[in-house]
Amino acid sequence: MHTGSAFFRRSDLLKSGWTDRSLKAAVRDGRLLRARAGVYLEPDAPHDIVEACRLGGRLACTSALIQRGIFALDRGTLHVHLPVNSSRLRPLARSVRRHWGELHRTPDPRSACVELFDALVQAVRCQPARAAVATLDSAINTGALDPGDIHELFRVLPGRYGVIRPLLDGRCQSGPESLIRLMLRSLGVPFEVQKRIPGVGIVDFLVDGWLIIECDSRAHHSSWDAQRRDRRRDQSAAQLGLATFRPIAEDIMWDPGVVLAALRGLLSHRPSRIQENARFQTASRRPPRRVS
Incomplete structure (x- = not known):
C-alpha cells in the first residue's frame, strides 16, 4: 500500500489498544487526523486523500495517478470512487468527479486509493485520447505498467479504445x-x-x-x-x-x-x-x- 494512502478505522484502533479518550487527544494534538466519523488518517496525509475520505470514498482516476507520480492531464478536479449505496455528498470548494463503476481489482481494506490498474482504466475513459496515451506512456516508463497489465487493461476497456494501443511508447520521460x-x-x-x-x-x-x-x-x-x-x-x-x-x-x-x-x-x-x-x-x- 502506498505511503500516506492508508486510513484507520476506529474499531481497529480500539482493538489495538487505543481508547476513545486517547483518540480524541491524538486528534487534538495533531497526531491523528479525523477524516469522518470512525475514520482517521496520518496528520500529513495528502489533501486529496483527506477529501476523498471525508466524502466516504477512495481517491480514483487521475487524482490517484498523480498521487503515485504518474502523469495525467488534470485541472485540479478531485476524482473519487464511491460505493453504489453512497449517501448524498457534502459540498466541497472544488469540482468533484464521482466514479461509481465496479472495480476490477479489490483495494486493500485500509487503502484510501483505488488500485493502480483501476485508476488507469478510469483515466483512459476520463481523458482525451492524447492524454490517455501520455498517461499510459508514463505508467510504462515508470515501470508501473507491465506488458501483462497492458493486455488486461485493453481487454476490460471498451473496444473503441483499442486504437490507442499502437500509439504507446514508454521511452518518453514526461x-x-x-x-x-x-x-x-x-x-x-x-x-x-x-x-x-x-x-x-x-x-x-x-x-x-x-x-x-x-x-x-x-x-x-x-x-x-x-x-x-x-x-x-x-x-x-x-x-x-x-x-x-x-x-x-x-x-x-x-x-x-x-x-x-x-x-x-x-x-x-x-x-x-x-x-x-x-x-x-x-x-x-x-x-x-x-x-x-
Missing part, C-alpha cells in the same frame, strides 16, 4: 514529451526520441535530422543555473548546425494548437543545407519500443 511525440507523429516527420548527440547530450527529440525539441517545465528549468545549462547546450547544438525549439509544458498540455502551429512553421522552413553527418540524420522514424 507527459508533455508524449504529447509532443503525438504531434510529431501527426505531422508525418521523421524523428528520434531521447537522442544522444555528441557534445550536446541526450535531447528529448531530434526531428528531421536538424531540429532539437526540448520540453521545458517549471519544475526542472526555472532556476538560472538550469537555464544557463540549457542555453549552453543550445549553443553547442548550434555549432553543429542544429536548431532548438523549447515549447513550455503548460502550452503543450493546455494550448496544443499554438505549439502545433509553431512546429508547422519551423518544419515548413527546413534549412536548405543540412550538415551531412550520419550521426544526426534520421532516414525514418524509429518504431516505438514494443509494449504489448
